[in-house]
Amino acid sequence: MYTSNDSNTKNLTKRSISLTPYSLLLPLLALLLATLFLASLPTPTLAQDPSYDEVNDVASQMNCPTCVGVNLADCRTQTCEQWRGQIADLLAEGYTEQEVLDYFEARYGTRVLLEPPAHGPTLILWVLPVVALLAGGIWLGLIMRRWNQAKPVTASVSTEPGLSASHVSDEYLEQVEQDLDLK
Amino acid sequence: MPHIGYVAVTLAMVLALYATVVALVGAKRRQPELVASARNAAFGVAALLTLAVIILETLLLTGHFQTKYVYETSNHAAPLFFLITALWGSQNGSLLFWSWLMSMFGALVLFQKWGSMRQMMPYVIAVIQFNLAFFTMLVVFVANPFEQLNFFPPDGTGMNPLLRHFGMIIHPPMLYLGFTAFVIPYAFAIAALVTRQTNDVWIRTTRRWTLTAWLFLSIGLVLGGWWAYDVLGWGGYWGWDPVENSSLIPWLVATPFLHSVMMQENRGMLKRWNMALIILTYSLMLNGTFLTRAGMIASVHTFAQSAIGPLFLIFIALMFSLSLYLFISRWDDLKSENELDSFFSRESFFMFNNLIFVGLAVIVWWGTHFPLFSEAFTGEAIVVGPPFFEKTTAPLWAAVLLLMGVTPLIPWRRASLKKLGDTLIWPTVVGLAVIALLYFAANIKIWGALIGFGLCAFTLTATLIEYWRGVSARHRSRGESYPVALWTLIQRNRRRYGGYMVHIGVILVAIGIIGSRFYQVETQQNLAVGESMTIASDLIGTYELTYQGLREGQSPDDRLITEAVLSVNFNGQPAGEIVPIREFFVVQQQPMTIPDKRSTLADDLYVILAGWEGTGETATFKAYINPLVNWIWVGGVVFILGTLIAAWPNPTESTQRSAAPVKVRGATAAVK
Known part of the structure; x- marks a missing residue:
């Protein structure tokens, strides 16, 4: 130069x-x-303000911070209006749904989420039902097997002498029971 | 006069304690005079509590606002209906109401069964009166509705606005009728354990009580859902709220109890299960009442916190330990009379039924109480919302639907696979056909909904087959025409065919829940006068709502009412108007957002007024389409009808209620 x-x-x-x-x-x-x-540059920002529906999609996964048992998307208090406004701002800035949820969880704790996460201290919430059902099923299977294997001592009480259960067809029993209105 | 009411409740408490002690002493020392005295005391308790209730009602109806309870639950402008129902409008009155109901049931069962169940009576009296002693003690010491203020208010504050709706105000009495009536079968179960009469006598004696209690509980649950949908304005009917759950959980164990007692009556089996189930039903009922009244888990429903909590906990622990002790000590007395012949039999399916319902109860109980545990152990507050309950219980509800269809068709003792296949082939074909139809013709692609609808079709077909088998058998063998055959079939076997009708009701409810849960559509928009919004559902069609304007007014009982008028177009055709409302209760400073609906069997268009600017130049609306939701209410009615039929005394009943196991009497059988 x-x-x-x-x-x-x-x-x-x-x-x-x-x-x-x-x-x-x-x-x-x-x-x-x-x-x-x-x-x-590719930008995730919305061209305009998020619609009510977009905000509600996120808000419906959260709880109202002050009222009890009310969904953030349904609550009509001032606080909830502000929170939904904040969600709208975050969405406008380009946050994804999950990022907005993480944002609120980080600031206010897990209790703002409608669905407790399946990790961390709330893992047991999700695990216990599965374990309980499995345990129940196994236990039931064992009981039923034991009942099945036990000697059928009293089974003959329920049929007339000479007519053991195996000689009487199911259909016959059905019809009889139905006619006698015993079932 | 309020003081007379208070004295009456105190005397009732004393008498209840007396009855408990004297009944037990009389039983131990074999002194029937003592037991008779306990019985009279029980009648006295009922009479005293009736007096107390009459007095409280009088105070309410005459506007005696110096009485704190009257001040808090009523006002001058309240209509007569809400003055009467203020009896259970808040904690103290509702506890008195509860105690009164229990005392009346206790007296009634004494009237009914005194002659026939003499050996068990002392223990039945003791259990019921001990419960009454506890609840009246709560009223006397902690929750007194007759408490007086030390000034004379000119007017009351009025009932909680949320309660001023017909469905809502009927819902607590229905639930209380259900809960308190369950004390009766429980009392007989305990008496059976104590007296070692562990055959099915106690079950047959209390069958109608159990059915009635269960019916009221079911009605209470459905009414609660209907009210939430109609009034609360969030577009749904069940929020899995802790208090809602606490009335569902006893229902979840009472239902298998109702079913598995059938097995005890028929085959002498499942005695331990049945004992456990009734003990659980009762204990969970106490647990539920405790949750509702003690305010320990936050809920939209809970009464304010008070000293009731710890007292309740002690009582629950006491009763549960007592029940458990008796249960374990009589373990051998509860041995089955018969064995399980096959894994593939009605007996085993009843056991699956028990497992699934108890599983549901465990899951719902766990999710409801988890916030308490979480806070106690980690210090962190958690909210367990609907997604947990929906995800974990969905497969179990599906299993219930399936069992409901299969079990009535499986024979007792042993089913051959081939025979079973023959019976189930039609339901299976219909189920699969419905799934295919919905997928291709109705554009239903969500697999959860497809499975749900398929199961509903399967079970509905299986249930209708049962009716068909009975009707066609009568037609063939007796020549009755089909309508007559159906009528006499139900008449002569009310328990069975009423029960099947309950199943049909459940299927209809399931259809409504599946439709509204999987295919609900919602949208929210701000409209200026004259502007329109659309909401569309693939299944139903498109609605166009045009905002016409706002109307303001005031009701005679101090409510500011703001109505928004929208005209509706459905699929291009005009379809009337829809008028959602905002009510503002001036005295309580409480707003209520009340939806308006356009209801058909296919769907509900459901709209709320979320807010407005200025005098209504612009307003925000939230609109929902809830497909099939009205099938829930229709199903509820069928359900109730079926239960009434099942509970009605069978004309031929008295001659058949003899032995428990099924006996084959060759000579009298008419075989075709």
């Missing part, structure tokens, strides 16, 4: 840089390029 040309150097030292249109051109071009570049 800098030549050893005497006249140019003389010009530079003796006079201030003139603001000709051409000398502005480069900076302006640079600015324009920069703006275009930034504008072209």
